[in-house]
Amino acid sequence: MEKIIVAATQNNHKIREIEAITKKFGMTIISRNEAGIPDIEIVEDGETFEENSYKKAYEIMKLCGKITIADDSGLEVDCLGGAPGVYSSRFSGSDGDDEANNRKLISLIKDVPYEERTGRFVSVITMVFPDGDKIVARGEVDGHLLLEPEGSNGFGYDPLFVPAGYNESFGRIDPEIKNRISHRANALTELGKKLRDKEVSL
Template sequence: MKNSIAVIATGNLHKLQEIGEILKDFHLQTKSMKDVGLGDLEILEDGETFEENALIKAKTVMKKTGYMTIADDSGLEVETLDCQPGIYSARFAGENATDKDNNEKLLQMLEGKPLVERRARFVCVIAVVMPDGESFTVRGELYGIIGFHPKGDKGFGYDPLFMTREYEGLSLAEISPEDKNKISHRGKALDEMKKVLSERLRSE
């Protein structure tokens, strides 16, 4: 693998640290988009699924750098809303929507619906593209329900509305980051990525 470097295609520092920790086990040097001169790169994510968008990001960066690249795409799917907001989770209420805007729109769309019709899941897909163009994706999911009003201040995005099965009666924004990481969709996807990457690198 070219110089044993992996580029993590995100500007999110938390993701950089989280993925970087896992890649230490593979003796890979991690680089951010900024590290490889792509800090201002804007990638058009025009796929129709989380998998497609994650691959678009990873393939674009790999082609520009020649290094193994890792990218993710994630969001919330609500069963009764035909899996909305899905890939549009970050901009559900508009291109410049805030978390509060998105949460308010979701609550409006679910107004009057009982808990049994508020089932939802968080999805995280991670794409890995190798320097030779070979690629794979892995997926992690977290199931729960959408509450009737926001609760807690520890999370971000839709966390204040998402009630987990693992911590009954609590939203993701009411549990500690450590507890959230133990059950999170991203954590599950990262575990799967680690397994697949271990097999791929061992066979090289």
């Protein structure tokens, strides 16, 4: 039986990654537009990834009445005290400007030795059901930060992030490999486990 899930995000890069990863769980992801949801902006004003992820999923579920999945993710850099965190997409002040965000990050860590430029990508995925139930899953991937972008794959901070155990950035690594080891993949795997544990029928 086909499992139709509405993706709360309007970020096409995220939708493609979620689609690629959720295939193994037998889920079919449709966009907000495909679900007939008007183009509305959901203000991400939470202080945690969990708060933002839930808000996005819940608000879209209320509009469409279908199971909805939302992701909130970002980069935590240790030498910056966990910044940019929930402000990752608007770190430079301009929401979604990857180049400006990367330039600001580089300017803040340029004097930090490579071995101390550690951090992690975090993804929190929330699935909200029409009856109000929810499942929350968190995934992380540790790594180091570069001072120059490497590669053109992915989006956001991918060209600056080298995952632990690899010698290439997420911007250069094979997308199939990224979709197996990324924070989003880990969160979706955790979501799948929780779905099975709850014996949820989609």
